[in-house]
Amino acid sequence: MDSSGESVVEKQRVHVRPATLLNAAPAVLHLLPCEVLANRPAPVQRFFTPAIRQGEDGLQVSFRGRSLRGEEVSVPPGLEGYVTVTEEKGEGLIGKQDFGGSENNGEKEEQKSLERSFDRFMEATGSFSRFTVWGLETVPGPYAKVRGALAWPILAAAIHAQVPED
Amino acid sequence: MASRFSEKGGVVNLRRKVEAECLKDASKKMKGGLMFIKLANPCSGEGAIYLFSMCLKQLFEIKIFKEKHHSWFINESVQSGGLLHFATPMDPLFLLLHYLIKAGKEEKFQPLDQVVMDDIFPDCILLLKVLELEKLLHHVTDEKEIDNKKYYKYSKEKTLKWLGKKVNQTVAALKANHVSVGARVQSAAFFSGDQVSSDKEEDYIRYAHGLISDYIPKELSDNLSKYLKLPEISAPLPNPPSKRLKISDEPVEAKEDYTKFNSKDLKTEKQKNTKMTAAQKALAKVDKTGMKSIDAFFGVKNKKKIEKI
Amino acid sequence: MSANSLCEQQPAAGDVPPQAEPLRSQGGVCKATLPTLYSELPPRRNPPELQFPQGHRATFTVPVSQGLRGRRGVSCVSIGVGGVSMDLSELEKDNTGRCRLSSPVPAVCREEPCVLGVDEAGRGPVLGPMVYAICYCPQSRLTDLEALKVADSKTLSENERDRLFLKMEEDRDFVGWALDVLSPNLISTSMLGRVKYNLNSLSHDTASGLIQYALDQGVNVTQVFVDTVGLAETYQERLQKRFPDITVTVKAKADALYPVVSAASICAKVARDQAVKSWQFVEKVQDLDADYGSGYPNDPKTKAWLRKHVEPVFGFPQLVRFSWRTAQAILEKEAEGVTWEDSAAEEQEGSRKITSYFQSEGPQARPPHRYFQERGLESATAL
Numbered sequence: 008m009d010s011s012g013e014s015v016v017e018k019q020r021v022h023v024r025p026a027t028l029l030n031a032a033p034a035v036l037h038l039l040p041c042e043v044l045a046n047r048p049a050p051v052q053r054f055f056t057p058a059i060r061q062g063e064d065g066l067q068v069s070f071r072g073r074s075l076r077g078e079e080v081s082v083p084p085g086l087e088g089y090v091t092v093t094e095e096k097g098e099g100l101i102g103k104q105d106f107g108g109s110e111n112n113g114e115k116e117e118q119k120s121l122e123r124s125f126d127r128f129m130e131a132t133g134s135f136s137r138f139t140v141w142g143l144e145t146v147p148g149p150y151a152k153v154r155g156a157l158a159w160p161i162l163a164a165a166i167h168a169q170v171p172e173d
Numbered sequence: 174m175a176s177r178f179s180e181k182g183g184v185v186n187l188r189r190k191v192e193a194e195c196l197k198d199a200s201k202k203m204k205g206g207l208m209f210i211k212l213a214n215p216c217s218g219e220g221a222i223y224l225f226s227m228c229l230k231q232l233f234e235i236k237i238f239k240e241k242h243h244s245w246f247i248n249e250s251v252q253s254g255g256l257l258h259f260a261t262p263m264d265p266l267f268l269l270l271h272y273l274i275k276a277g278k279e280e281k282f283q284p285l286d287q288v289v290m291d292d293i294f295p296d297c298i299l300l301l302k303v304l305e306l307e308k309l310l311h312h313v314t315d316e317k318e319i320d321n322k323k324y325y326k327y328s329k330e331k332t333l334k335w336l337g338k339k340v341n342q343t344v345a346a347l348k349a350n351h352v353s354v355g356a357r358v359q360s361a362a363f364f365s366g367d368q369v370s371s372d373k374e375e376d377y378i379r380y381a382h383g384l385i386s387d388y389i390p391k392e393l394s395d396n397l398s399k400y401l402k403l404p405e406i407s408a409p410l411p412n413p414p415s416k417r418l419k420i421s422d423e424p425v426e427a428k429e430d431y432t433k434f435n436s437k438d439l440k441t442e443k444q445k446n447t448k449m450t451a452a453q454k455a456l457a458k459v460d461k462t463g464m465k466s467i468d469a470f471f472g473v474k475n476k477k478k479i480e481k482i
Numbered sequence: 483m484s485a486n487s488l489c490e491q492q493p494a495a496g497d498v499p500p501q502a503e504p505l506r507s508q509g510g511v512c513k514a515t516l517p518t519l520y521s522e523l524p525p526r527r528n529p530p531e532l533q534f535p536q537g538h539r540a541t542f543t544v545p546v547s548q549g550l551r552g553r554r555g556v557s558c559v560s561i562g563v564g565g566v567s568m569d570l571s572e573l574e575k576d577n578t579g580r581c582r583l584s585s586p587v588p589a590v591c592r593e594e595p596c597v598l599g600v601d602e603a604g605r606g607p608v609l610g611p612m613v614y615a616i617c618y619c620p621q622s623r624l625t626d627l628e629a630l631k632v633a634d635s636k637t638l639s640e641n642e643r644d645r646l647f648l649k650m651e652e653d654r655d656f657v658g659w660a661l662d663v664l665s666p667n668l669i670s671t672s673m674l675g676r677v678k679y680n681l682n683s684l685s686h687d688t689a690s691g692l693i694q695y696a697l698d699q700g701v702n703v704t705q706v707f708v709d710t711v712g713l714a715e716t717y718q719e720r721l722q723k724r725f726p727d728i729t730v731t732v733k734a735k736a737d738a739l740y741p742v743v744s745a746a747s748i749c750a751k752v753a754r755d756q757a758v759k760s761w762q763f764v765e766k767v768q769d770l771d772a773d774y775g776s777g778y779p780n781d782p783k784t785k786a787w788l789r790k791h792v793e794p795v796f797g798f799p800q801l802v803r804f805s806w807r808t809a810q811a812i813l814e815k816e817a818e819g820v821t822w823e824d825s826a827a828e829e830q831e832g833s834r835k836i837t838s839y840f841q842s843e844g845p846q847a848r849p850p851h852r853y854f855q856e857r858g859l860e861s862a863t864a865l
Contacts, residue, residue: 017220017293021209021865028207037246038255044819049251049795053766058578058800069578071797071813071820072670072804086259090247093865121208121227129209129865133248143822144676155857156238156257158350162853163234163261165346166384170312170338209865216848222862235862236854242823251795251818258862352853383851391848 020126021093027130034090034133038153040075040143065146066139077141080153083160090133209235210296215271216387220294223268224260230304234263264339265303266313267388270332272297273314274390277327282317284324285310332393333400336385340401343381354380379403568647568753570663574762577611578667578800583753584660585651587699591658594620595704598696599742600689602709603635603750605681607777608784608806610758612669612681614688615661615750617742618701623656627741634738635747640755647752650745659749660695662688663757666803667764673805676824685711690724697725705729707743709736758801765799767791779808792816 037055059077060067066077082088140147140154147154206228214221224233236259243255269289276288291297300306307323310316312335314325347354354376378401386394573581598618605612619627630649638646650657664684672679689708696703706725710717710732718732733739737747758777763770771790775783788809791798794817802809850860 017211018295019211020296023207023209025206034248035246038257039244039246040242041244041820041822042242042255043244043251043253043795044821045795046250046252047795047818048249049246050793051246051249051251054793054796054799055246057766058764060576060578067578069667069671069800072667072674072809073822074671074675121206126208143824152240152856152858153238153257156236156259156859159236159259159857159859160261161350162343162346162352162384163236163259163263166339166343166388167234167262167264168342169264169309170335170342214861220863222865236859237862238858239860240858242821259859380853384853387851387854 018125020121020123021129022122022126023091023129023131027132028089028134031089031131031134034135036088036090036135036138037077038138038140039070040141040147041070041073066141068141070141074144075141076144076146077139078146078148079137079139080157081137082135083157086160088135088138089131090135091129091131094128094130210299212268212294212297212300213271213291215267215389216391218271218390223263225296225299227302230302232263232265232268232300232303233260235260264309264388265300265306266309266335268297268300269306269310270313270327270389270393273325273327274393277329280326282315282324282326284322288325329396333397336389336393336397337400339385340378340381340397343384344377347377347381352380375403568756570753570756570760573611573663573665573757574760577663577665577757577762578764579665580668581663581665582660582695583663584695584699585654585658587658587696587701588619588654588656590620590623590656591618592700592702594622594702596702597621597624597705597707597740597742598693598701598703599736599740599744599746600692600706600708601635601737601743601747601750602685602689602711603747603754604758604777605685605711606779608779608788608803608808609666609774609777609801610761611666611754612664612685613661613750613754613757614664614685614692615659615746615753616692616696617650617657617659617745617749618696618703619657619742619745621705624741626653627657627745630745632741632744632748634735634744635751636737638748643748643752643755646745646748650748657745658696658701659746660692660699661749661753662692663753664688665800667800670800670802670804673803682712686717686720690721693721693725693728703728706731707736707740708732709743709747710734761801763799763801765796767799770799779806784808785812788812789816794818 035051035056037051055068055070058068062076064076066079068075068077140151142148142151207224207226209222209224211220212223213219222235224235225231226233238257238259240255245252245255272289272291276283285301286298289297289300310325311331313328313332315328315331317324317326355373382394382398382401382403385397389397568583570583572583596618597620598616600614600616602615603613604610630646630653632646632650635643650659669681669684672684673681689711693703693706703725706721706728708717708721708730714732714734718730721732722728722730731740736743738744758774771787773783774787775781777784779785785808788798788802789812792812797804797813797817798809804810804813849855854860
């Protein structure tokens with residue numbers, strides 16, 4: 008039972024529900040310089056946003072008595088940010104093996120639904136084109152890892168672009 | 174179909190806008206046009222997540238920004254981990270090479286759908302749906318056409334030439350984007366203009382070779398290094414990053430396990446396995462090592478925490 | 483950083499008055515005119531970047547009651563009989579940092595040699611700002627100041643302090659004052675900084691800053707009396723070094739011994755009490771129980787208030803000094819865990835795990851290219 012569950016994990020697809028991408032409302036995001044060991048609702052609008060000040064060296068706020076400095080960063084051009092949630096695995100789906108054969112029948116597959124009973128689903132719950140990055144006591148600045156990461160799509164485009172013909 | 178969504182499982186993705194636009198037309202007709210699938214990472218052979226758009230017939234690589242001590246505030250909620258996913262278009266040849274090289278050992282021309290088969294990662298067949306794939310294949314294969322059906326055989330020479338061009342265009346992009354490639358690197362010196370000017374051509378080629386090597390098996394990476402006539406460095410590994418890392422402030426320890434897949438695994442995979450054995454192997458190889466350790470290391474996978482609350 | 487920085491983050495037990503004094507006076511005279519936490523003024527305007535789409539992700543959106551949202555307290559408050567007390571409007575505009583308030587400098591103080599006293603209020607409490615005050619007058623008018631019967635603020639009732647402060651305001655032709663309000667947020671972020679800035683250093687620097695401010699304003703300061711914080715000798719040495727042309731006296735209980743220090747202590751205490759009472763919560767909090775007791779950590783009422791108002795993610799409103807042990811103990815128990823890159827325990831745990839992980843992998847490991855490592859990027863193996 009266990010091992011068949013694992014094979015499902017390898018074969019499992021996570022389908023993005025397309026309508027949710029189109030309808031995703033703009034979301035306000037802050038990347039904090041600390042790990043809050045919880046995923047839960049938080050009164051950000053009541054406790055955090057009203058305390059943000061524009062200081063000389065960027066945005067200022069405090070969290071749990073510690074001073075944060077922040078800056079707004081943009082999602083790289085050509086990309087759109089989405090906040091997504093992935094459906095939790097439904098009980099009883101894991102062990103099912105009714106996917107046999109569907110992979111091999113390439114022509115039919117396109118007509119058939121690509122969704123199998125053991126697949127999971129993802130929804131976009133928000134979209135964003137910028138967010139605020141916070142550093143502990145100093146503005147993250149251009150050398151912050153996340154700022155570097157945001158430059159990745161441009162380099163990726165070059166690596167994965169088709170090569171010129173001879 | 175289960176429709177319960179975890180409120181806690183928020184993930185932040187960056188995805189190309191074009192999909193959303195494409196989906197505007199297609200969303201009604203095409204359910205499931207956009208999906209995350211697991212395929213063999215061409216560098217490690219381990220499973221990795223890719224995004225495939227049936228609508229665009231395009232493959233996307235997923236990179237995750239993952240640094241310790243981050244969380245998100247997303248509207249009126251907090252999400253631990255602070256992960257940011259990037260979905261960027263990926264050249265499907267890197268993933269196909271994994272299968273072409275394997276099949277190439279048999280020294281014969283084969284139709285593609287007989288080459289691209291995988292018990293563990295059956296979704297590899299979606300690679301065959303990539304737009305204009307046949308136009309790309311000649312970069313890495315010799316082709317024969319019999320009765321209107323195409324047959325392919327891996328060509329190492331063509332592949333090295335193709336990879337050489339990849340390195341060239343990567344070098345150009347590194348220069349254009351002022352990426353610091355020199356051997357002496359402070360951990361955070363990726364945009365230092367002064368440093369860039371002093372970087373040598375060889376450094377760029379070596380750096381680009383290292384980047385490309387993240388998409389090809391080790392043996393091919395070694396061959397590419399020779400093809401590019403990169404001078405050997407004294408370390409046993411020709412892959413420069415591991416050596417340079419010691420110079421930089423970065424921890425030498427990687428955050429990701431890329432070690433599992435070697436030629437031994439390839440051989441065992443070739444044997445006809447039942448689905449169950451393949452599954453067991455997947456369990457043994459992937460879950461117990463890579464994923465689990467990473468979860469533990471980053472410590473905050475949603476479920477564990479949520480259960481405590 | 484000051485040299486005398488050995489003091490603990492939390493004030494020693496001695497700093498807390500043995501009998502915690504209630505923040506709210508029970509006296510009847512001024513009660514009717516005291517400001518409430520919220521009073522009727524136009525709602526605070528939200529900065530444009532804080533605009534937020536409502537209604538999205540309904541489970542997470544906490545609607546803010548329009549009734550309480552953004553109300554502001556009055557800026558000028560009447561205390562005592564018909565008088566006008568300290569104008570704290572500057573503080574109320576932004577109480578997340580430091581705020582300096584001062585009287586005009588009496589002309590005579592620029593000409594004649596002056597005595598200046600320094601004292602503080604609200605050092606011990608876990609709630610609200612700490613206020614540093616200076617008060618000064620010409621040496622020749624010291625007897626006039628004494629005639630006001632100023633005394634150590636701790637021995638006076640709130641009404642008496644308010645009355646004395648008003649008298650000093652009436653004598654503004656020869657008495658001047660200035661004060662620094664150090665917000666609880668400033669205290670928290672200083673004490674919890676990567677480089678810890680303890681309360682003693684913060685106190686000393688604030689006191690020096692106020693003396694310097696008086697000098698900059700043209701006050702002819704010749705003598706300074708200071709109620710000590712920490713060891714009197716080292717404090718005196720430091721101040722004397724900083725102000726070599728002034729005779730500096732640092733003494734314990736200076737607020738009882740020197741009228742000018744008593745006067746400063748009254749200024750500080752009046753400001754502190756008023757700031758706490760008319761505290762403008764930065765947070766849009768509602769249903770807030772204003773009965774926080776004395777604010778001292780050993781007051782059961784204060785503790786109960788803290789426990790009642792702990793928010794699992796954010797902890798407390800900025801009124802609370804997060805750096806106080808009392809506050810931290812409650813957070814540890816009742817709020818979500820938070821780890822920072824400089825949390826020592828976390829670092830050790832992480833490095834141990836990663837080492838053992840890699841030891842088992844042998845020499846075959848191919849780490850991701852340095853480009854990715856330097857940017858915290860890795861290939862996705864799971865969603």
